[in-house]
Amino acid sequence: MLRNILRISVDKYTSTVVLGGRQFTLKCLSQTEVLEKKNTEAFVVRQPSSRSKAFSRPAFPATHAVSSSFKLPQLLVNVILRIPMMSSLITAPKGITSTRDISPPKSVRGMVTLDREKFKQKVYVPGILVSAQGIRDIVRHFNSHLLRLTKVQPFVDLSDDDPNVKKSRVMLLDPQQHPTKDSFTEEESDMLKSKGADPDTWQLYELDMEYENWNGEDIFKAVLPIESEGFSSYTVIGHIAHLNLKDALLDYKHLIGQVLIDKFKTIKTVVNKTNTIDNTFRNFQMEVIAGEDNFITTAKENGCQYKMDFSKVYWNSRLGTEHERIVKLLKPGDKLYDVFAGIGPFAVPAGKKKCTVLANDLNPESHKWLQENLKLNKVGGQVQTYNLDGREFIRTVAKADLVSWYREDKYPLQSVHFVMNLPAMALEFLDSFKGLLSGHPTILHENSVLPMVYCYCFSNASDHLEDIRERVATYLSKEVAQKVQIRFVRNVAPKKDMYCVIFQLDKCVLLWEGENEETGNSEECEPERKKSKHEDTVAH
Structure with missing residues (x-):
């Protein structure tokens, strides 16, 4: 073989x-x-x-x-x-039945240190003779019935001494579907015969399966404890596979890492998360459990490339759809303030879309790689970068730029947006918008297009809508809290979900000058004005 x-x-x-x-x-x-x-x-x-x-x-x-x-x-x-x-197929001994469940030996259960030799296993699979010239036509009509094993072709040469060696091949079949000679329907038999195959030649063949013939899922299912939830998910960032193993699987971490490297040729480094994300710089500790100790990698997402030191910045491949969703709401010429920009998953594609972007991140490493990615994607002219605390960025940089934007009076042809992707604490920064334009009371008028905000957060409350609205009311205002749209993004952990809170800043927030002693909200709020077209396009 x-x-x-x-x-x-x-x-x-x-x-x-x-x-x-x-x-x-x-x-x-x-x-x-x-x-x-x-x-x-x-x-x-x-x-x-x-x-x-x-x-x-x-x-x-x-x-x-x-x-x-x-x-x-x-x-x-x-x-x-x-x-x-x-060098040729071996016919199975008489009395042997088809191997319905083709899987690694049961003896590998509980293996902690990978021993490839112990994955050898004899299996017996059915096959029939087919015409060498009719293979392509047979595949077209019978493809779902063929044997599917890693590094085993379903069409095999006959032995040299077989009289049919030049004109025939053995077609190996799925043992689940064709465990016996009588497993072909009349329609299947007629079709096979019309294509040059002979169902009457059905017999079992012996295959020696080895480690190379099992895929990663086969190996993990065979090795890991039955009572555990198993190992099924991980993310790949360039050449790095990122795991977050549960305690029950920590004893198997090195085996899991080595199997991933063996079975996926693009994976060179496997890391396991060892603590929760640090809320300040949004990164986490990790250990290399297999492969190279190399964290410099490049990820691709939505037509852009992102280079990074994965050990020092935050990157989540599962958020690609969410990044794309927000960028699709923008149009060329729009203004985007990316308060917690990371290495640029919002800022870079927005720059490619010819938006004017001001991107900020407190983490010096994220800021460094953000600048690198602007060059990599050739959008440096569209994006300005800052290395500030999010609240300081809003109250100084964004404020000055927003005042200038309103004075240019380009609306309604252009819009302005704030993205706040720091789910663990972004809601706490909403108070930065209170009174943001209070020193410029005449800058807004009836037709002013006010900023849209997309603020991400976590919630593990049974009533997540009420939980999120209460927090928006605490950090911004009760009026805004009642108007927000709350959209589910993804499940992060059991009983912990990520949401996007979407709303439009109104004048009473931007021009806020103090709190009413009774309500705790703005002393004066204008009547609710018409929704902008941006509010109508946001997905619920």
């Missing part, structure tokens, strides 16, 4: 090649010749072929001597390591 396929490019003298822990000495005969080692294993060196096989046959007996040094031509070649005794 095919053990390994490796594509290599060779352009220097080499004396040895190492694969699977074995060392081989080779000599190049020509671009399409076979380089072989005596008796047991063999390497086939050839230019890529359009037809791949589950099993390989030697071009001629393995009797050629090898040289201590050689030079391969500069070309891409396929190197196939095979074991001659498994």
Whole structure:
């Protein structure tokens, strides 16, 4: 059975090649010749072929001597390591039944240190003979019935001594659907026969499954404790897989990490979160449980690239849809104040959309990578960056810019938006808007388009709407609290959800000068004016 396929490019003298822990000495005969080692294993060196096989046959007996040094031509070649005794399918012994549940051996349950050798398992799968010329047509009509195993092709060559070797192949079938010879319906049998396949040739074949043949889900399901909730979710940021393992799985963390690296070639580093997010800089402690100790990575989201040191900034791949949702509300020329900008998931795409963006983050590392990402995405001319506390940013930078914006009198052609994505405490910063324009009482008039606010928060209350409105009332005003729209974003943890609070700042908040002793709210609030078109477009 095919053990390994490796594509290599060779352009220097080499004396040895190492694969699977074995060392081989080779000599190049020509671009399409076979380089072989005596008796047991063999390497086939050839230019890529359009037809791949589950099993390989030697071009001629393995009797050629090898040289201590050689030079391969500069070309891409396929190197196939095979074991001659498994160069063809093996028919299952009599009395063996089809393996309905193809899974790793039960003996691996509870394994803490990965031992790949213990994942070997014999399985017995059904197959029928098909015409080599009819394979494409059969796949088109019978694809859902084929055997699906990692690194096992469903169409396999016959052995060299089989009289049908040139005209037929074995088509391996899903043992769940075709465990016996009588499992084909009349319609299926007629269709197969019309395409050059013979259901009457049904028989079981023996396959030696190894670690390479099991996918990650198979391995985790077989190894991890049955009583645990299992391991099913993680996020990938560039070459980094980020886990947040429950206590019951911590003993298996190194095995989980190594399996992820083995099964997903783009993953080079696996980390596990070791504490909650720090509310000041929105990052968390993590440990490398497998792979390289390298946190510099690049993520792609909504057509933009984000470079970062993942250990020092906040990034959540699960928020890509939310980032896109908000950016879609903006139009070219709009003003966006990104109060807790991070490395730019709102600011960068808004800049690409030709919005004018003022982006701020208190974390110096986030600010550094935000500037890097503006250059990476070529939007530096659209975005100004700041490294300030969120409240200071609103009360100084945003205030001065907002006053200038209103004086330019560009509305209603342009709009202004505030994004506040710090769910753990963003609501506490809403008081920064109270009296933001109090020193400019005449700057707003009847047709002024007032700022939209998108403020994110968490809630674990049974009545999350009431909980969030109470907090908005505490930090801003009761009037605003009754008008806010609250939209569910995602579930973060059991009994903990993330929401987006959406509202439009009104004049009584922006021009607020003091509190009424009885109500605690603005002394004067104008009658409710007409909604802007932005309020009508926000999704509930």
